[in-house]
Every structure is written in structure tokens, then in C-alpha cells.
Amino acid sequence: xxxxxFSVEQVERARRYHRPLYFALLLDxxxxxxxxxxxxxxxxxSWLYHAVPGAAFPALVVVVSAAVRLPLGFWRGxxxxxxxxFSTQSALxxxxxxxxxxxxxxxxxxxxxxxxxxxxxxxxxxxxxxAAPAAAAFVLLVGFAAPVVLEPLFNRFAPLRDxxxxxxxxxxxxxxxxxxxxxxxxxxxxxxxxxxxxVSGLGATRRVVLFDTLLRQVGxxxxxxxxxxxxxxxxARHVAKGTLVGMLGAAAMVAVVWALVAHPGDLRNAPLxxxxxxxxxxxxxxxxxxxxxxxxxxxxxxxxxxxxxxxAFEAAHLDLAVSNLSDLDPPRPVYALLxxxxxxxxxxxxxxxxxxxxxP
Numbered sequence: 464x465x466x467x468x469f470s471v472e473q474v475e476r477a478r479r480y481h482r483p484l485y486f487a488l489l490l491d492x493x494x495x496x497x498x499x500x501x502x503x504x505x506x507x508x509s510w511l512y513h514a515v516p517g518a519a520f521p522a523l524v525v526v527v528s529a530a531v532r533l534p535l536g537f538w539r540g541x542x543x544x545x546x547x548x549f550s551t552q553s554a555l556x557x558x559x560x561x562x563x564x565x566x567x568x569x570x571x572x573x574x575x576x577x578x579x580x581x582x583x584x585x586x587x588x589x590x591x592x593x594a595a596p597a598a599a600a601f602v603l604l605v606g607f608a609a610p611v612v613l614e615p616l617f618n619r620f621a622p623l624r625d626x627x628x629x630x631x632x633x634x635x636x637x638x639x640x641x642x643x644x645x646x647x648x649x650x651x652x653x654x655x656x657x658x659x660x661x662v663s664g665l666g667a668t669r670r671v672v673l674f675d676t677l678l679r680q681v682g683x684x685x686x687x688x689x690x691x692x693x694x695x696x697x698x699a700r701h702v703a704k705g706t707l708v709g710m711l712g713a714a715a716m717v718a719v720v721w722a723l724v725a726h727p728g729d730l731r732n733a734p735l736x737x738x739x740x741x742x743x744x745x746x747x748x749x750x751x752x753x754x755x756x757x758x759x760x761x762x763x764x765x766x767x768x769x770x771x772x773x774x775a776f777e778a779a780h781l782d783l784a785v786s787n788l789s790d791l792d793p794p795r796p797v798y799a800l801l802x803x804x805x806x807x808x809x810x811x812x813x814x815x816x817x818x819x820x821x822x823p
Contacts, residue, residue, distance in 0.1 A: 468781065468808055474791050480547055481790040485797055487539045491532055496741060498528045502734035512731050521573035521733040529565050536561065544655070547788065552654050560654070563616050575601060576733050579720070583728035590727075595717040599710035603665075606706040610664035618649040620672065628683055632690050639694045639769050646671045646690065648678065657787045662693045662702055669697065680786055685779040688766055695765030701758045708754070716743055748800050755803035763810055764817065773818040780810050 502508035502524055511527070512520050541557040544550035550557070575598070582597065583590040605613075614620070623629040623646050636643040651659070651674035658677040664670050671693045678686065696702065720739055724732055767776055784791065784807035791806055798806070805813070 468811060469784070469791055473785065477788050477790050478792070480788050481793070483543065484539060485794075485801075487535060487543075488801075491535050491539070492745070494532050494535065495528055496738065498531050499524070499734050499738040499741060502527070503732075503738050508731065508734050517730050518577060520730050521576040521737075522569045524734050524737060525569050525572050526565065529561075529568070533561070549656050549788075550654070551652060551656060556654075560617060567613060567616070571605065572737070576730075576736055579717070579736065580728050580730050580733075583726075587728075591717050591721045595714040598713035598717050602709045602713045603706060606702075606709070607665045607668055610668045610670055614663070618651065618653075620647040620649055622646070623648055623673070623678075625678075628686065631683070631687060635687055635691060635769065636694055639691065639698060639765075641694045641697045643671060643694070643697075646673065648673050648675050650675055652676050652679075658783060659787075660689050660693055662696045665703060665706060669702070671697070676786075681779060681782050684772060684775040685782060688770055688772060688775045688779045691766035691769045692762045694769070695762035696758065698765060699758065699761055701762070704758075708751075712743075712747065716740055719743060752800060752803055756805050759804045760810075760813065763805075763813060767814060767817045767821075771821075773814050776814040777811050780807050780814070783807070 502511065511523055515523050537554075537557070540561075541550055541552065541554060552560070578597065578601075579594055582594045586593050623632070629646065632646050633643065647670055649672050651657075656676060658674055658680050660671070660673045660677055662669070662671050671690060673686070673689070677689065681689075716739070720727055720736055723739055724735055726732055727736060763776075767773060770776070783789070789807055790797075791808055793802060793806065804810075
């Protein structure tokens with residue numbers, strides 16, 4: 464299928480772009496685990512613990528890990544992206560975004576570790592019974608607040624200015640029976656030339672967001688198709704289901720920490736707690752990716768059922784794949800572990816199968 468839809472040059476170019484990124488990601492994960500392991504099992508952790516007030520130790524662990532991985536992150540996120548024509552940021556702009564990401568990570572991660580330690584000290588012997596629901600509630604709170612608290616740290620959002628297109632998208636949402644108060648446009652072009660759209664938030668913070676690059680790159684029919692896909696996520700409650708899975712995962716992590724960490728109330732064990740969390744996240748990758756790909760296929764089918772426009776479906780996914788230099792034929796282990804979406808050839812093949820079964 465890749466050879467039928469895309470030229471050999473396009474397939475090979477995407478491969479040249481992605482293969483170094485896969486190796487860089489593997490190295491990044493290895494460095495992160497190595498830093499946490501060193502702080503958990505060597506004297507380096509004890510030395511750092513005594514270098515700062517105890518309550519600041521989890522934050523210091525996050526900062527040290529980020530500092531060790533910063534050169535590789537700079538190469539992945541700025542140098543390599545710029546070499547391939549995607550990055551529109553200066554080095555200073557990239558570092559500014561990285562600093563904001565680190566600040567968010569410090570607040571959320573150290574806050575979670577400090578909360579866990581406090582509960583372990585306050586309720587010795589039965590702290591998991593309190594910490595598990597608290598961890599789940601924390602995930603729910605972040606899912607609810609992220610669109611209005613975290614996302615604006617990195618992008619500005621504005622209502623879609625094209626009134627005709629906006630009216631068409633609102634009509635599409637009514638046909639989908641998915642109420643949409645706002646379709647927002649993010650100023651993604653400040654950072655990248657890649658195109659994208661997504662849904663986020665829960666309850667009053669639910670939103671559909673389009674990259675401004677998407678609106679510049681594709682026509683109205685393709686935009687409608689992409690929004691129909693995002694409405695499919697909303698209709699199937701994928702964000703809510705994903706949040707529920709995250710809540711259950713957070714509760715399960717508390718149980719694993721209880722089994723593996725002897726004294727979680729001692730902040731000197733913060734690196735070990737974070738190491739356990741990182742290992743669990745890695746172990747869950749294949750399942751999480753498979754579930755996400757299934758949800759993407761459901762949203763693709765919904766977009767076809769709603770728009771009845773297989774030509775726009777194929778054109779949109781061709782344009783997205785070429786514009787984003789998507790990997791069209793990834794290695795099977797990489798696909799199983801990392802791909803949250805089916806490849807463009809798989810999606811287009813599914814669209815053609817839908818057309819054959821639906822269109823007389």
C-alpha cells in the first residue's frame with residue numbers, strides 16, 4: 464500500500480527523518496531511567512538530598528533528570544526539526560518552551576510525590592487506601608484543568624475567524640449530535656510547520672482545536688473531515704475514557720509503589736518512586752498504543768459516516784502524511800510501542816474499504 468499511494472522517494476525520505484528520532488528517543492528514555500536509578504541506588508541521591516531542604520528534593524530530582532537529557536532534547540526538538548524544515552522557532556524560543564515544560568513537570572511531579580509521602584506518613588499501614596483515590600482524583604483534576612491552565616502556557620487560542628467555515632462546522636457538529644461551543648485555532652505556526660488537530664478537556668473545558676497550519680494547508684472539505692474525526696472522539700467519549708484509564712493507572716501505581724518501596728514517606732525514596740512510575744509507564748506503552756489506535760480507527764469511521772466523503776478522507780490523510788513527513792512503513796516493534804495512530808496507508812486502505820462497502 465505505501466508504494467501505491469506514495470512514491471519511493473517519499474517513503475524513504477520519511478524513513479530518513481524518523482529513524483534517528485527513534486534511536487534518540489531510546490537514548491532519552493535510557494538516560495532518564497539511568498538518572499533515576501543512580502539517584503535511587505547510589506550515594507549521589509543521598510548527596511543531593513542533603514544539598515537542599517527535604518521538601519525540595521523531588522523537584523531537584525526532576526530538574527537533574529531534565530538537565531541531563533537537555534542536550535539530546537535540544538537536538539531532537541530544535542536542531543533536527545529545523546534541519547528538516549519543520550521548526551519555526553529560534554533556539555531561545557525552544558529553550559523558553561522547555562523551561563515552561565520543566566516548570567509544569569516540577570509542580571505536578573514533585574506535588575504528587577510530596578502528597579504521596581505526606582499520606583504515607585499520616586496514615587501508616589493503610590496509606591494506599593487513601594493515596595489510590597487521591598492519585599485518581601489528581602489525574603481527573605489535571606484532565607479537567609489542562610485546556611484552560613496548561614495549554615495556554617504554550618499557545619494562544621482564538622475562535623475560527625472564517626464565518627462560513629465556522630457555520631459549516633457547527634452544522635456538522637449538530638449532525639453528529641455533539642454540541643460544540645467553540646472550535647478554536649491554535650497559533651502552532653509559532654513553533655512548527657506541521658499540521659494537526661485535537662480534542663481535550665472534560666465537561667465545561669471540552670474543546671476542538673485546529674492548528675493554524677492545518678487551515679493554511681488544506682481545503683474546506685478536508686478541514687470538515689478532520690473536524691468530523693475529532694467529533695468522533697467526542698461522540699465516543701474517548702477523552703473521558705482515556706482519563707478514566709489514567710485514573711485507574713494512577714491508583715494501580717500506588718499499589719505497585721506500596722509493594723516495592725519500603726518507606727514511601729521518606730522523601731529520600733523519591734527517585735525510587737519516580738523510577739517505579741517510569742517503569743510502569745513503559746510497560747503500559749503497547750497496550751496504551753493499541754487502545755489509542757483502535758480509538759483512532761473508530762473516529763476515522765465516524766468521520767466517513769458523518770461526511771460521506773471518502774475522497775476528502777483520502778486527500779486529507781495524504782496531505783497530513785506528506786506535510787508531517789509521517790513514517791509510512793515503521794518497524795513493527797516501533798509501531799506496536801509508539802504509534803498512537805494507524806499509519807496513513809492503513810487509514811486510507813480502511814477508507815477505501817468503507818467506500819466499497821457503502822457507496823453503490
